[in-house]
Amino acid sequence: MLSYTDPRKADKMTEECGVFGLYAPGSPVARLTYYGLYALQHRGQESAGIAVADGETITGEKGMGLVADVFPDTGKLDQMKGDLAVGHVRYSTCGASAPVNAQPLVVRYRNGALAIAHNGNLINGRLLRQQLEAEGSIFQTTTDSEIIAHLVARSGEKELTAALKKTLPQLEGAYAFILMTPDQLIGIRDPHGIRPLSLGKTASGYVLASETCAFDLIGAQFLQDLKPGEMVIIDRHGLRFERFAPPAEPAMCIFEFIYFARPDSNLLGKNVHLVRKRMGRRLAREHPVTADLVTGVPDSSLSVASGVAEELGLPLEMGFVKNRYIGRTFIQPSPEMRALGVQLKLNPVRQIVAGKRVVMVDDSIVRGTTSLRIVEMLRKAGAKEVHVLISSPPVIAPCYYGLDISSSSELIAARMSIPEITREIGADSLGFLSEEGLLAAVDLPEEGFCRACFNGCYLVKPPEDREAPNWSGAQKNRRCQSVGLHL
């Protein structure tokens, strides 16, 4: 399974999963869900699954790998007949990378069958799990979906929406759920709207997806983003919206704009590529550099790099080429191979960078190891100077919604000053986009965003068993006043 894991990912924010739901009687819902998941594949390559409902039963199929690996031919898909479907692609956030954790989770409970797909991470997941176990629940997976299934089943409510209204307020953290009964599709977004979830319209029904690019692929029209704290119920009576929590401070994860989302998706009505390009322009204005050319680390930083190049009036060049042909399982080079100089995914282009002062644009620095390696590559390829521009502020605090860094000590920017980082990664200069610059580029003044990883100001009190960021309350206080969040 490692084969699908971009080695750079280990040094990236990785809170990702993709969810997709479709209510479209008369359409080939399993096939359309397959295509929808294909559009969301960048959000998770570890496992994939689809469940369909035909008014009476739910049948599902899931497995490890890309959606194309789990459904290698039309056989399984075409047997999955129904009027509605839900799909999931997974990048392991919490929960081991195991077949059993593939989603959608399909369960039976007192009110019948239920399928659940989830993107997010509950902060109080461990606590809820302990409470449920204490009450006699058994767990077969380590997913948050199983927690919600138990809560719904134990709610005592006969109506699913009633059960959800009783249950959801117990959850703390980031979540976007799609639930499916034999005849109903329900979309849910947490009260802060940390994870995205959009609603669209197809020829014969409605569609829910983590990102709008999935609508484009299947020819659906975007209707609206789900409101934080709201659920949408889709069935033969059409659409119905219900609120399960009072309006909370909106706080979508800003890393969706920086890194997670596909450039052709729209978040909060803004096209991601265009936002990233504005980040690039702003970044260049904040950190003007004298250089010969600009290059971005593919693929995530190409939009930003074009903004940087335009602002600096420098040529945008292809400083790296990324190899895209990854089969089902790719044999990683052994250490001996790496010592021989084998470098798999990224190839710096000597003729382009040799003798040049290069502006290298990337989206973030987490541990710093990737930046170090890329600067090194450029030097080896002959770059005279390497100026690093990063389209996000320094990441100084852990993310409790999914980043797989458990301690802030792993974060280079929590340990070092910017000049120290510059030396550490071997750059001639280093510039981070400011929080203000970032927000200006996003250009949604009315919206709030979770930027806890930049400023340690958490929306929700972190769980007690998780390490608290290592700065004093005073510091936090000062930092967080502007955002008005938990200290």
Added chain:
Amino acid sequence: MLSYTDPRKADKMTEECGVFGLYAPGSPVARLTYYGLYALQHRGQESAGIAVADGETITGEKGMGLVADVFPDTGKLDQMKGDLAVGHVRYSTCGASAPVNAQPLVVRYRNGALAIAHNGNLINGRLLRQQLEAEGSIFQTTTDSEIIAHLVARSGEKELTAALKKTLPQLEGAYAFILMTPDQLIGIRDPHGIRPLSLGKTASGYVLASETCAFDLIGAQFLQDLKPGEMVIIDRHGLRFERFAPPAEPAMCIFEFIYFARPDSNLLGKNVHLVRKRMGRRLAREHPVTADLVTGVPDSSLSVASGVAEELGLPLEMGFVKNRYIGRTFIQPSPEMRALGVQLKLNPVRQIVAGKRVVMVDDSIVRGTTSLRIVEMLRKAGAKEVHVLISSPPVIAPCYYGLDISSSSELIAARMSIPEITREIGADSLGFLSEEGLLAAVDLPEEGFCRACFNGCYLVKPPEDREAPNWSGAQKNRRCQSVGLHL
């Protein structure tokens, strides 16, 4: 197997294959060849194979699919021990798409074992095959490699190089061969140098590859391109160059620059990305357009598009996003799906193009169907105007070295004038790069290139059973004088 085939390919020049050879006693040659082929994977995704030699025997393994599919784990690779290796990735040019046509071809003949990997297409292949059959030869594949194997075996020469010198002059067409005996590696490039073949140096030996990007991946140093009509013999005595044909007019296929090669490769010492960017600048100067933004069709046209954008002073935007997650087998949408609006690989970005005057850059127009589809996509996504710029001249004549178009009547530019094509594909304007502009961008005034597909002036008389281009001798005469080639 269709899954690996970019649907756009059907409307593209497709003369491609990748060859790789390594002489490096003491190194894990099979593994390094695996990585070399991975770097060349863009040249062919139909089948892959590796053969290794250990001084006494040759053992090989090949199959359908990506190199990662044929060698899914280290098992097979690690059993292939030796001092030298040869590898191949195949895009079917001539010869059916069948397992038996995977290469390298490994044969035994009077002088022992021999492995052959080939990139190219022989014009007189059918004739040679008929002659060999008449003399009692049997054929198990439809590859040109099998023809050369028969010729070598029948040459009566005891020495392989002597046999090659006797044999190669019989071949007409485009070819780059890598041959391997149990202890020797031989690289061969046709007298016109139509297909590329480069020589590099590793820590412990030498390497041959279709493109220099394969050197980069395994940490090898470029030494030189093989000279047309020359062979290089690599063995324990080091390197030895021998000429098998008198110097002919150099005529590398110019489509290597336009489309085939990876942007990080160097051809004739020129970086492909930079050449393409110059094509873009030149194209913009030849066809200045008033517009709001420039976008390229990914991935091949992004370099050109950045040149166009810089020259026009317009922003370069991501007008399309290409989905890269293709598993082993991807289920193509049915016609019903397509009717529903499912579009798989390319997604036009509405927020970027809507209401805008868009310059859409692509590399070539062959049948015209792709251009039509892409222009349509942009219109649907709301583009106000679509101006198409093509980084090659109109393709008006068949290519006998591999383009899978058997008749010039399939070529839109052979049937229609430029205004007619413009209407046909629904563009507001259409500009092709001139031959002069193309050559200027390549910037190798001393070199000649095969541009027969643009001007019908063939280096080698086309085979009689192939349709002759449908213009009069006079026309040809006029067109070809400047290039001094066969009329």
Added chain:
Amino acid sequence: MLSYTDPRKADKMTEECGVFGLYAPGSPVARLTYYGLYALQHRGQESAGIAVADGETITGEKGMGLVADVFPDTGKLDQMKGDLAVGHVRYSTCGASAPVNAQPLVVRYRNGALAIAHNGNLINGRLLRQQLEAEGSIFQTTTDSEIIAHLVARSGEKELTAALKKTLPQLEGAYAFILMTPDQLIGIRDPHGIRPLSLGKTASGYVLASETCAFDLIGAQFLQDLKPGEMVIIDRHGLRFERFAPPAEPAMCIFEFIYFARPDSNLLGKNVHLVRKRMGRRLAREHPVTADLVTGVPDSSLSVASGVAEELGLPLEMGFVKNRYIGRTFIQPSPEMRALGVQLKLNPVRQIVAGKRVVMVDDSIVRGTTSLRIVEMLRKAGAKEVHVLISSPPVIAPCYYGLDISSSSELIAARMSIPEITREIGADSLGFLSEEGLLAAVDLPEEGFCRACFNGCYLVKPPEDREAPNWSGAQKNRRCQSVGLHL
């Protein structure tokens, strides 16, 4: 998956599953379990799984197909390190044939991790499931293992054995469970001992298995059969036996002797082959036939046939050959193929049967379709007479412990008299072994056996939603007096 299903199975008793457990610190427990399951493969070919425990955690792997398909190489097995293991092979009894129903089931509950493997069928499974759902439980599978997991988790007991003692009395039906905690292995057999479960000793520990043939394969020594209503706890303190139910009337399913068990296994201390051979001798004595030769339907009836042949003093011949080369997926002949005469598994041998009076021995007649087909085959191959001897009494009543016949109307012997059946299947004569003869052959006068399928006398009241056998209470009364069971 159909490929693994013997087409004859559809006309056979099919209550089967195989369970295996091993406590052997220091031994390669996953590998030994793999071999143990391989020995039990005849009990289920639908899915296979293994879970191991290392004192702290439980990790498992399972999938559809033969054990060799689920663990195709040593990779997965060798990663599963531990001191104890539990394995399962499944033939779907209740619960759909779906990956999710593969066992062992691994769950987490308040007292930690638990793995469960089950052979059997609960009569009150549906009821328990409804009760649990009403109390807020969710179900992810349709296995009985999940029911027991819920009951244990909800028992409120801190100690697993205490929880089991509280839980097991709620179960009605046939069951043999192996449970595994991170450091303990527990074997359980229902109060009537309907399903077999044996205990053995290895060099470094203990082993539990559905049949003793699994002990032979891994070189373990048989210790004893588990007593009905008893559980054995195996951990670092050694063996401990505990009773969870008062002694009930012993009633092992007699079909284990007739058909399910492998001939080299011992049940209740009796070798199955020898018992079957005695059945054959007895059958021949009850139904002496004048004929030329005896033949058995492979493989299950060969032991019986040799007893018949010896008793009748007739030669035992190979009247049928069974093809054993079944790959992962075998393409079944289409109806057209069958019409052309394609017959896949069994080939009658013309030279042996042509012109002969043949005694054809089989183990049971359920629907009668198989017998019809086999008699037909023999006739076509030229048999002059076909005398059918069946080593079990007529099956006249449904089995609520697993036979996949929901209604007694599907049972030919419930609808027809023996002369009618003889005509229906086209035999010249037909003899069934009597219940007395069967018991005499088993030769365990002290033991009781469940023979409800022969006499309608059920140990446990059948569930109300299941059809009651269609004969009058008086009949039942008379039939069941001798066995003293529920009427």
Added chain:
Amino acid sequence: MLSYTDPRKADKMTEECGVFGLYAPGSPVARLTYYGLYALQHRGQESAGIAVADGETITGEKGMGLVADVFPDTGKLDQMKGDLAVGHVRYSTCGASAPVNAQPLVVRYRNGALAIAHNGNLINGRLLRQQLEAEGSIFQTTTDSEIIAHLVARSGEKELTAALKKTLPQLEGAYAFILMTPDQLIGIRDPHGIRPLSLGKTASGYVLASETCAFDLIGAQFLQDLKPGEMVIIDRHGLRFERFAPPAEPAMCIFEFIYFARPDSNLLGKNVHLVRKRMGRRLAREHPVTADLVTGVPDSSLSVASGVAEELGLPLEMGFVKNRYIGRTFIQPSPEMRALGVQLKLNPVRQIVAGKRVVMVDDSIVRGTTSLRIVEMLRKAGAKEVHVLISSPPVIAPCYYGLDISSSSELIAARMSIPEITREIGADSLGFLSEEGLLAAVDLPEEGFCRACFNGCYLVKPPEDREAPNWSGAQKNRRCQSVGLHL
């Protein structure tokens, strides 16, 4: 691939392959060939392949593994449309176990396409190969089929049958070929008829197969065995027989009766099971033993064992059970596992043999290692005495037609006397069937058989580079007079 190899095979005669050909316009020839190969699967499990012809072209598909593995679904088969087909299953005799050696071989030569399937082994294969290489031929495989293809292509004859008549006399050794042109099927059997090949009739055409059991499976009628030195040509004009060699001494390999063929096949009109049973009767008469029971090593010796039991008046018991569930790849026990007592395929049945005097029947002793292991197993299981009866004479000389024993020193019976072997394998007594007894059991007094492995009297002079059996000419002389063969 080892998985398919019965470990006992390494100690068995292994000259096997299965060929199948069908001329049946209007029938699903690829599917029927699939079933035909399935019936012949016991003759080879290493690779399988099918080629079909439709009057104009030949298309084929082949691969490693069982026929069910190579054609896992109907996809490939249903694409292979045509009027005639040829199929092959391979057990590697000469030629490495490699995909490239899978058959049928499909070639193109001056007269068009040709497919070849072969069962046999040419004694002068190496010589022919050298001659062909010297004349400029290349070889891509190490099969004899490629040799015959070259010879046919070089014959200069326009007509295939003429080419074959010119070519076949050059071959020395054992062969049964099926050739297929686009519209013709040709069956060929060597002048001594060493390998079997039978002709049958289907509803719409004709069929050729190595064994008659393939006819039974597809519902075809046996017509006749091909005569040695004869070819049959099947096309739209019907059947035509032609002789390509003068009548030679008939000498079918007698091991077909002893071990290779399926018991339900007929060879030379005799049913194999009945012949084997007569061998058993004869064996018992030649070596009367006082014992308690008779048991055969499954599956090959069960027929013989029943004859022995009847003759001795002893019960026939199931002394061993063989596990038949072998998946695609089965993990062999490591030496440590074996030391722990893991024994995979054969399980001796303690309750049957313990305390008993056992007659153990097997078909042959080659190296002796298997017999040693089996006697040991029986002793461990408690057998009081083990008397070994072998249904063939001692194997004292190498077989140049395929046995994979290169030196007679590997043959236990060439090194030791019978009393010595008895001690070596640990038996209480040991009896071999005499040559006379064997021939009497076969009961074809007019036929000759190759028994060179028993007496060193070869039909054809062994190749000079192969070791000559190590006894004096005088010995040979004496032995061979009775059979009148080459000394």
